Amino acid sequence: MSAVTASDAEGISFKKVASLIWRAWPFYRPLLKHIITYLLINVVSGVLMLGGGLVANDLFNNKVMIGIPLQPMQATLLFLDDSYVIVEEESSSMPEEAEATLLTNLQRETIRNRLFVWAAIVVVIAAAMFSLVWYYMVWIFQMINQNLRVAMLERAENLSLRFHDQARTGDAIYRVYQDSATITNVLQQLVITPLRVVAWLGWGVLLVTFFSPWLGLLCVLTAIPIVVLFKYFSPRIRRTAVRARESNSDLTSRIQEVFSAIRVIKANRAESMVINQFNQDSRTALDAAFDLRMNIILLSVGIMLTATAVVFGAEYLMANWTITESATYLGGVVTLVGFATWNLGAYQSAAGTMVQNAAQSADLARLWGGAQDLIVGLERAYYLLDQEPEVTEITDPIAFPAPIASVSWQDVAFRYGDVPVLQSVNLVARRGTVTAIVGATGSGKSTLMSLLLRLYDPDGGDIYINDTAVSDLALDSLRGNVAIALQQNVLFTTTIAKNIAYASKNPTRKQIEAAAAVSCADDFIREMPQGYDTELGERGGKLSTGQRQRLSIARAILRDTPILILDEPTASLDAETEHRVLQNIAEWGRDRVVFLITHRLSTIRNADQIAFLQDGVIEELGSHDELIADEGGCYRRFVDAELHGSAIHE
């Protein structure tokens, strides 16, 4: 699933980009102070470097190399006396005479030494700042990225299962890693650097205009072919960026799915098949990455060629002016430099600035290419944030009612996709009772419980706790008061103790052990080498199914909730263990509402009420003795089948 399809990539308006930037604001806001500090440091040092560069250029090329005397301010900067300064007799309309006195060798050396001392100081400071400021920048952007990552993961955790059903795990990983990383560049690539480049470019054009308006015009005219190139390449770059991200996401998913299902793949000798699929997905991803880069390169090389060709033209003009010693346009204005007429220093400055301008255009080109990819990635990241959880809380949710009196389903209906699962379910369970839910596989028993947990909302009817609809309760409150031992026995790759304590509020070790005792897990846990601190394997490996089942039950019990759901809790336990576990649970569940989904007759028989689910409704409801009396009833048939099966002798 993608937020941006190939055709979407065609149209991208300024407004869209602006909205993307705006959406990044909440993630930047916590770090605003730091960002401003960082920007200030950058701007100040940038201005200093630019200005300093000009001065150094003049000093070095004109004063040291050739020996032209200093401007007054320059002498002050270098702590030198007036003997170094140019003698200003006439105005700059008589440049020939101003050149007459050159500096002595000794003076040139002195200027050079002082200039170098300045340079050394600057470099030392710059080097130290360089490392520290970069570290600061990295820290800032990592924090921003972290904000987005956590927000995305939190949203993903709370999205409905219907969403997750259709999404691949690898895609979530890709979005949280790769796509979210684009946010770190929003400020840099969409705001700061464009502003900086445009500012420098503007300043650069202004500067060369000071030297000659023709240069300025040249710069402006260059913009035309550049814009054309931008317009041509931008949609292509975006299209390929979308493809590149999607195919890499698919590849991540492929890897994740293969390793998830690795046992099955081994058993079916399908390793070669999955390796081939991997190869294909890998190639697709690489090709997409290649295409993206080629487009960007063609754009930037095109722009660089254009801009540099213009520089060459400008250099020709400037050389001409230097040779003929024409006056610069406004070069004498700035007293810090001696560029009233074209000279070596003026040429180097102006040429340097033109080259800079070309480099800035090239930067802009590269930036633009990267920005297209950034926009695409950012949209993919926001996509996750844009998903609304299906199950939402009302504005003023009610707290969970206590003490609990009953749980009831009233006319509950539910469809999964197009398939109707529940038609009209009516069921009431009171505190202190055990309700067994029975029915054929696929009849909707687990779904009934999922609705209680509000993993889904029913399509019709409602579920009530006491007299409050579950949809009026705060979600955290609801799920905090219903514990479930899942049919699939999901355990996590951490210690046994932490598994049992999952989602419980800071239980003590004693409490954990007590819960394990109820589920008859304590014995086998103590036999393990590290006991409760034994690490489980991936997906809870290293335990047999029966052991996992008991841990699952312990986990549910530890939560100490008024409602307990056990979904096939003893399917993999032998009779003896099963008996003990259920006895313990019955004892423990005295003041609670307990739901038991199972096929085991031994378990069902002792329930306070049995609900037989079939064709989406509760066909039969009552105690074992009541239901079994109905000779043609579903429950009776069910029991007969089980007994027949479990009869010792045929």
Place this chain on the structure above:
Amino acid sequence: MSDIEKNQFDDRLDVDTQISSGEALILLWRSLKLLKYTKGLFAGKFAFALLSIFPPLLLPWVGKVIVDQVLLQKSFGTTEVRFPPFMNPFLDYVSGMAPIEIMGTILMMYGVLLLIFGLRAGGTGVALTQGHDAATQSELALSAGGSQSGGFVGIIETMISIRLTQTIANRLRTVLFSKLAHLPMTTLDDTRIGDSVFRVMYDTPQVPQICFNLSLTPFFAILGALISLYLMQYSYGSVAPELVWIAGALIPAALVVTVPLSSVARQLNQSSRASGAATTNTMEESMENIAAVQSLGGMAQEKENFEEKSAESFKRHRYAFLFTQGVVAIGMLCTTVAGIYVATLVTDLIIAGDLTPGDFSVLFGLFLSLGGTAIAIGMSWINLQSNVAAVRRVFFFIDYPTEDPGVNAIDAPDTICQSIKLEDVGFQYPDGRTALSDINLELSIGELVAVVGPTGAGKTTLAYLLPAFLRPTTGKVFFNESDTADLPLSTIRDQVSYVFQEHVLLSESIRRNLLLANPGASEEDMREVCKTAGALSFIDSLPDGLDTVLGRSGDTLSVGQQQRLCIARGLIRDTPVIVLDEPTAALDPETENALVTALQKAAIGKLVIVIAHRLSTIKRADRIVFLENGSIAEIGSHESMMQQEDSPYRKFVMLQSGASAA
């Protein structure tokens, strides 16, 4: 239970992460060898990179001409400095021209070189958004490529470059993926899926850099440096010999600074990556099990867990980055110090009149490029160390013992299994637990065998021996008369299908799930096995039938339906032996009866082995193997064993049925 220590980042297998310099060198060598798969591309890249060196060599000298002859209008030969020989054709051409004409010629030359080599337009490269973490930077590294030139040559060299990088990295990641897919069953518990994803996607892309930093980069750096030194010597050797020496000393000096820092660089990088993998683990586990997480109410907990791990991985990455920046800063400082010294020398000479201002451009240009080269070489050594840390993680699993494929398939006889025999078989897990001992068993085609026993008796372990997921630590397993240790793994697995207790289905269509097991299955075959497994009715009731895509959180089908589908998948391979681990645990009695009847029919001509708890499943088997504490307590048919008073099986059954008697 295992004593394996976890290192601080979740790894259980890859715990020994520090390597010596010697081992690092070996890894570097192994990475370098990958180049042999890309000879053509490499040669192309080399050729173009070589070509790219030459045009920029002109620049300082032509720049000198611009400054001296054009702008300052001096004539040629006013100082002692000699132009290098390659400048002679140009000099001959422009001798006698007026300054402005010289400029025109220069610019025409520039124009041509601009188009072809992008002279003075900078190099070619791609700057895509990259985050400040190992994962995003690696993805970009996977397709890294560029050129020192611009223009036409730049474009071509970049294309070659990118493909070269991709091919090397892809080669390695395919090998890694393949090895990971072949890991033995016993290690699967200790490998983390997120970690595997991380290694394949984000550790492998660091390899191409190693190849380049050991071949192209140093070669061209040193070549460039030598050329620059030669030029300096040629033109300025007589005027300022000490300059040449200083310039020459830069590169060795850079290495002296960076080499001692190698192991620090490695360690920092390893931590950064391992913490990144730990974050991936958390995310993967959370997302994959999202239904459980939501049911259990663990969303807030998962978020906190992720937040912590993510912050840690960012922090580690920062440290590694700071280290690198620090080294660069030191390099820049050293170069600057040397640079100032050199500039002083040169300007002295200019002021004295031995050199012209134009010479300064040349010399300083040369010196800067040498300085840049020195820093680049020093940094590339550091980067090598960082990359080695990543590559070590890759080779760790490539070197890890995979499942023993057994004898080469070509040499083995064609075996269709008629019987399976276990002779004095025992199994001990790597961490010391004894799961099975003294197993003696003979099973033949045509039987339906049930393996029964209390939880933890070793039933699954015994079943795993049959398709050789585990190999016996003592004793032998025979297919017909052949020891399975002498058979190729492929042959064994072709004969045995296994249906696991945990129902793992791919989140694709039902059809594709079945095709995974048997790519050649026809529509009829599929419907047939689904019918046997009791799955056909519900499949037909789904709107898309066999093409229904199964969702990830498993809600498209109920657990019982999934179970039946897995059984169908086991049947579709039509192997002589089929093992089913708890196939009826989640089924209601009616469905279960139907399934067992179907299995009995399916057992005709096959050996069907079923692990079960439920009496209803067990008692219809031809034979029952009763396991207790890892050994066989009894074997026989249900009736025969029930008739014996002191039969352990009978005791077990009485418990079962006593509990369920009406």
